[in-house]
Amino acid sequence: GAGVSQSPRYKVAKRGQDVALRCDPISGHVSLFWYQQALGQGPEFLTYFQNEAQLDKSGLPSDRFFAERPEGSVSTLKIQRTQQEDSAVYLCASSSVSGSGYGYTFGSGTRLTVV
Amino acid sequence: DQQVKQNSPSLSVQEGRISILNCDYTNSMFDYFLWYKKYPAEGPTFLISISSIKDKNEDGRFTVFLNKSAKHLSLHIVPSQPGDSAVYFCAAFSQGGSEKLVFGKGTKLTVNP
Numbered sequence: 594g595a596g597v598s599q600s601p602r603y604k605v606a607k608r609g610q611d612v613a614l615r616c617d618p619i620s621g622h623v624s625l626f627w628y629q630q631a632l633g634q635g636p637e638f639l640t641y642f643q644n645e646a647q648l649d650k651s652g653l654p655s656d657r658f659f660a661e662r663p664e665g666s667v668s669t670l671k672i673q674r675t676q677q678e679d680s681a682v683y684l685c686a687s688s689s690v691s692g693s694g695y696g697y698t699f700g701s702g703t704r705l706t707v708v
Numbered sequence: 709d710q711q712v713k714q715n716s717p718s719l720s721v722q723e724g725r726i727s728i729l730n731c732d733y734t735n736s737m738f739d740y741f742l743w744y745k746k747y748p749a750e751g752p753t754f755l756i757s758i759s760s761i762k763d764k765n766e767d768g769r770f771t772v773f774l775n776k777s778a779k780h781l782s783l784h785i786v787p788s789q790p791g792d793s794a795v796y797f798c799a800a801f802s803q804g805g806s807e808k809l810v811f812g813k814g815t816k817l818t819v820n821p
Contacts, residue, residue: 597751624807635712635797635811636752649806684751696742697809699751 595619597700599685605706606675614670614703618687625668626697627660628684636684642668675707711735712800714812722820727785729815731798734779738800742809743772743783746795755796756783788819 598617606612618625623644628636629652638652644665653660657675662668672679682704686697713732721727731741739760744752758765758772758781765772771784785792795816799809 626808628811633813635714635799635813636809637811638808641807643807649808651806652808686751696744696754696757699744699753701749701751 597685597687597698599683599700599703601703602701603704603706605708608676608707609674610707611671611673612675612705614672614683614705616668616670616685616687616700618666618668618685619689619698620666622687622689622698623665624688624690624697625662626686626688627668627670628686629654630682630684630702632681639670639683672705675705677707680705680707709734710812711738712798712810712812714796714798714815716815717813718816718818720818720820721788723790724787727783727788727792727817727819729783729785729796729798729817731781731783731812732779733781733800735800735802735810736779737802737805738810739803740801741772741774741781742799743770744797744799744811745792746797746814752797785817788817790819790821793817793819 625642627639630636640660641649642662657673659671682702684702686699742757743755746752774781795814797814798812
């Protein structure tokens with residue numbers, strides 16, 4: 594596709610429910626990133642893939658968060674046993690080159706609300 | 709500890725005037741800086757970047773200035789247009805380190821007609 598596509602756009606989850614957020618990067622982009630943006634804050638890094646390899650997951654806030662990119666294209670961010678503090682916009686970005694020098698292309702995000 | 713700081717949550721300017729958005733950083737390992745623009749309900753869009761080996765980079769109406777000794781950068785928009793109204797994020801990373809970008813909290817720019 595022409596851009597990074599994220600689904601769903603909005604997700605309301607009851608506390609304790611598991612959720613899965615999907616990211617379709619730009620075709621051919623080797624690098625894929627997940628960021629979390631809380632209300633009034635800037636995006637915060639969660640994890641980074643180069644092709645199917647997860648090279649950095651240092652930003653995942655707890656072991657309830659899990660990300661995968663099994664075939665080096667589509668990625669899924671899974672959050673188990675959601676809690677209210679997980680409420681945020683989850684942004685996916687992709688890049689055609691390794692390294693952030695050219696800037697990422699971000700998707701529009703998934704807004705997760707945990708009630 | 710916030711490594712990238714945007715101390716002005718909002719800025720309002722008149723159309724045609726200059727907009728100056730500021731950003732400070734604390735991590736001396738950062739050597740590449742980027743500005744992103746974000747409209748409501750959309751993802752951030754890359755605007756302009758600068759390497760630490762430069763002190764200025766210009767692209768049309770947008771110019772980024774870097775003062776390494778002060779660990780400060782600024783984005784100048786001249787002339788400002790109503791369509792520039794958005795949230796602007798400053799971001800930084802270390803080219804020899806992790807791929808991740810560290811973002812500031814953003815500055816909401818409003819350009820009044």
